[in-house]
Amino acid sequence: MVTEARLLGEAEMDALALGAWILGTGGGGGGDPYYKLWNVKLLCREGRSVRLIDPETLADDALVAIVSTMGAPLVAQERLPDCHHALRPVRAMEAHLGRRFDAVMSMEIGGGNGLQPMMVAALTGYPAVDADGMGRAYPELQMTSFAVAGLPAGPFALSDIRDNDVVITNVVDTDWVERIARRITTEVGSTAAICMAPRTGAEVKRHGIPHTTSQALRLGQAVQHARREHRDPIAAILEAGDGRKLFTGKVVDVERRTSEGFLRGRARIEGLAADAGREFTVLFQNEFFLGRLGERPVVMTPDLICVVDAVSGDGIGTEAIRYGQRISVLALPGPEVFRSAAGLAVVGPRAFGVDLDYVSVFEATAP
């Protein structure tokens, strides 16, 4: 189904940020979209808006910029994002290609990266494509539907927060983009704005994850609506996202370290109410990738593991999860493409160093 183009203003940006932060599974382009949201809102208040277009309306030969912030979430919360920085790798890529882009879209809809194309779009007037390459957030660059489809990994552009712009003009594969770009990102301070390999309209239509911006908007609006109506935001998320609640409890312990450009660690949660007496652990590499009830793995990547505030339904990031928070652990289904053999090779449990065969939480018996 092709949806009409729609204009996103300040109100939609609020909902988008809320929804993207839930889909971020704890991370995504610097984690909490709050600062990026404010950058876009300020542009909206200057009279700008963003035109969100359906991927099916792209011409086959249209050229789409795939944008993102790369780095460790904790760092991106210290160095505030800005729209002009987000635009820099796009301009570097255009200079390299010798032509302008026709549209911009997110590498990942989750977390701050859900807002990244909005920053560029609001500044340039490029339309934003209602799609992304992950349908959530993942920590590494090769974890996209485009990489699973075997599309070219380069060229690739990266800009740090100073005046350093780097273009990887030729590259062996997406793993090498990740290795080289991760090293550069670490050296420049573990945060960088990037523009990934340009995709044609035909490639976005064939291999992108469609309508994920709308999905984030819908999730965010459901939470907003529930809050206005004094209903349970968690129930609203589960209904809007076809999700399942796995656990509710209090965070009692967090291990967290920033290494090799990633934020890694785990959080332990003691059950409350119906979950009293049980313990749940979530493991993360920028994003949550595994959840254990006691010692038993019950939910794992590529299913979305969403940790949200048990009362407000706000996303909680791996950089911010802390002792004492009352949280709910939810699972949402991810895009089909990542549950294929090729998809699991790139984003399954073993891609995160966990020796488990993927079992969907939606197919297993309830924990």
Add this chain to the structure above:
Amino acid sequence: MVTEARLLGEAEMDALALGAWILGTGGGGGGDPYYKLWNVKLLCREGRSVRLIDPETLADDALVAIVSTMGAPLVAQERLPDCHHALRPVRAMEAHLGRRFDAVMSMEIGGGNGLQPMMVAALTGYPAVDADGMGRAYPELQMTSFAVAGLPAGPFALSDIRDNDVVITNVVDTDWVERIARRITTEVGSTAAICMAPRTGAEVKRHGIPHTTSQALRLGQAVQHARREHRDPIAAILEAGDGRKLFTGKVVDVERRTSEGFLRGRARIEGLAADAGREFTVLFQNEFFLGRLGERPVVMTPDLICVVDAVSGDGIGTEAIRYGQRISVLALPGPEVFRSAAGLAVVGPRAFGVDLDYVSVFEATAP
């Protein structure tokens, strides 16, 4: 004085390699030029040659490619160099600039990098400029006369041994080129071919170190001549290079480690003949940067510290110096520009982590 253009064939390449290896002060673009020499010689045997031109004959707006191998010498001796790899960053830079180069020259005349422009020149027909940016070899990219002069540090191109090409299109300064390029080089295996910021003819004439290719040729030919005449090659080097012999002895201990993309360590030498009973230590970071007689520093960067075989006069690299070798430690004077305050800030002892004021071995009393 402007010299005539001259054609370099196989015989000149032999002499150039010999001389460049002495000027390499233990390193320079992968250390021992032997493998690069053979690459160029094979092209010469196919009927190619290299036209060596005086920098003064460059048009002011000519564009010169500054080429080099970057990495740890030990690694470059395991992964053999080839001319097509040396050319790749030059082509990447040309694609970035949208124009062809007019000539090619060495970032550093010392070691394998003295041959680097010859590899590119023999393959492309570009003339090689009789000049470089160091007058020797130094371990880091910002240690050039162009950086001391404050010329722009970018753009910069790097190619690994696979098919990864990276262009730093904008950069804050040469320190940032070094930091970013060193991280990439380390990630791709501690060896890469690079093309540094392009220089105009006017810049090369004003800020390059002139006639260093000729100097390497002259040194090499002096050694070849001495060997043919059964005279002492060491004396020939000292005469051709205005040098001073500091020590002769046997290597008794070597510490060596490859870290952060560099080869670091030290070698201890026990005196022989006139130096019997004394001990000399040379410290290195890819290249030799400090020599101590007993505990007393007697020679230091930017003076050239050349360790050569005591009999043949062949250069000995920091990657190859080993127990039992009979060696002579020679000092040769370096380019004036590096003895200025701006020069010493970039290549003086403190740039190598040694808290010493530079004293020229040629001005101090003999050890």
